[in-house]
């Protein structure tokens with residue numbers, strides 16, 4: 090399908106979305122501060138301290154098996170000391186983003202979005218480490234937001250989405266392709282429009298718009314490829330929107346794999362099987378984490 | 393339960409530290425190609441306790457040294473493997489694999505072969521034991537008999553080194569342990585519970601599979617196992633050393649159709665064993681193709 094036409098459709102569609110949330114201030118600041126020197130990071134700590142709900146989420150998250158503290162961490166200050174500034178930004182970003190998805194249960198449960206988004210964030214970071222991509226934190230953040238288009242597309246276009254899912258029942262399919270067929274656009278274009286509205290930096294916009302076509306990326310093809318692969322790995326292990334699409338893939342045929350192989354020649358020796366089994370081990374931690382975000386300190390907690 | 397196997401008291405098992413667990417897991421993975429997921433930590437802990445008792449090792453670190461020692465290691469490793477890899481089999485053992493086969497790989501191969509008018513499907517269960525894996529495939533294929541596999545010839549071959557298990561496979565009589573994973577639908581349709589806990593497999597399933605003795609080390613015989621669409625070799629290669637593994641897997645590679653798939657067991661890995669096979673990922677696992 091014609092890319093320009095899909096973009097046009099997406100633009101109009103996004104304009105028609107009623108009550109599209111705005112991006113949380115904390116999330117914007119974290120992204121802005123990512124490229125700046127360390128001193129300004131105090132600001133992140135202050136922002137967390139100033140927001141009780143956010144602080145509670147951060148504390149809950151730092152105590153999850155994913156971060157494995159030896160003793161329970163009870164205050165934001167302790168969390169800062171334990172994680173260091175780098176990781177506290179990830180947590181602040183993730184926790185503030187909970188509000189963006191809030192109340193968007195439609196065809197998919199918001200929780201399954203979180204499981205997928207959070208999973209892709211964590212796996213992107215793991216892949217970024219493996220290929221020695223310099224900014225693993227960015228890989229994580231952009232992994233969290235890669236499918237924002239999906240959240241809103243499936244929420245605001247429920248009827249079309251239901252028809253789409255009905256049509257593919259039991260057969261293997263890739264969601265982006267089906268969306269183009271049923272909606273004249275896909276979550277990539279929708280996500281890109283939203284990301285621009287929110288003034289996301291250009292590389293973030295690129296990943297959101299091209300995470301299913303990493304070979305078209307120009308600003309940061311490596312980053313696009315990382316998120317693309319993380320997405321594939323998550324889609325075959327319980328972090329896949331409740332098992333709706335029936336994905337199979339062969340790394341040797343994936344363009345993202347070729348991009349990363351060129352970027353990091355050491356990948357040729359990667360023990361893919363073991364890598365997969367190690368990812369399997371992370372899945373319960375990720376699911377636990379998301380569960381804890383939605384429990385007790387639910388998205389909207391009376392303070 | 394064999395008499396020499398004391399019922400196990402989980403409370404008395406020494407706790408294994410994360411570090412010891414990771415060390416042993418890496419060792420087992422490197423030597424046997426089987427990965428112990430973190431969720432299996434307590435299982436490994438309890439099984440290790442038996443081996444530590446058997447060898448007189450006081451700590452996990454001692455045991456780790458013992459199992460790696462050139463003098464005693466290899467035979468101890470075999471004993472450890474017997475404890476930790478359930479050296480047995482059952483119907484529908486690997487559900488994600490079977491789902492992928494049914495939903496994706498089978499229709500794909502039927503499409504490819506159907507196009508060239510070659511309506512014959514050949515499946516090999518290598519190290520079939522008492523036949524559960526081979527018969528599971530038979531049942532899944534029987535379900536497609538009226539649709540996808542109409543007019544197709546189906547050949548399922550099970551092979552094992554052990555004549556006793558082969559005889560059981562040919563007989564087709566199973567206990568409740570063997571059918572514990574079998575979905576009700578299949579249990580009702582393809583088994584007859586002759587007396588409590590004694591399940592007879594229906595003749596239409598038995599008819600689809602044949603069982604022959606074959607030692608996977610026998611290069612001459614391996615050459616004749618030609619043209620398979622699906623090959624299974626699950627929970628067999630873990631006992632082989634790397635060079636024998638490579639040789640056996642190369643045979644599988646040669647005997648697989650260009651569009652075929654080769655399946656190993658849950659948590660097994662062919663890394664470092666064969667670099668020709670490509671990994672194909674599916675929900676809940678992966679398989680290999682050419």
Ligand SMILES: C[S@@+](CC[C@H](N)C(=O)[O-])C[C@H]1O[C@@H](n2cnc3c(N)ncnc32)[C@H](O)[C@@H]1O
Pocket residue numbers: 478479480481482485518519520521522525551552553554557606607608609625626627628657
């Ligand atoms: C644990 S069973 C696996 C059964 C079945 N494939 C499964 O995964 O449930 C292992 C089988 O491999 C067989 N085996 C071991 N070494 C073999 C060899 N060299 N050649 C053929 N079969 C062998 C054993 O006799 C045993 O029946």
Ligand SMILES: [Fe+2]
Pocket residue numbers: 235236276300301320
């Ligand atoms: Fe996507």
Ligand SMILES: [Fe+2]
Pocket residue numbers: 205209235236320
């Ligand atoms: Fe995704």
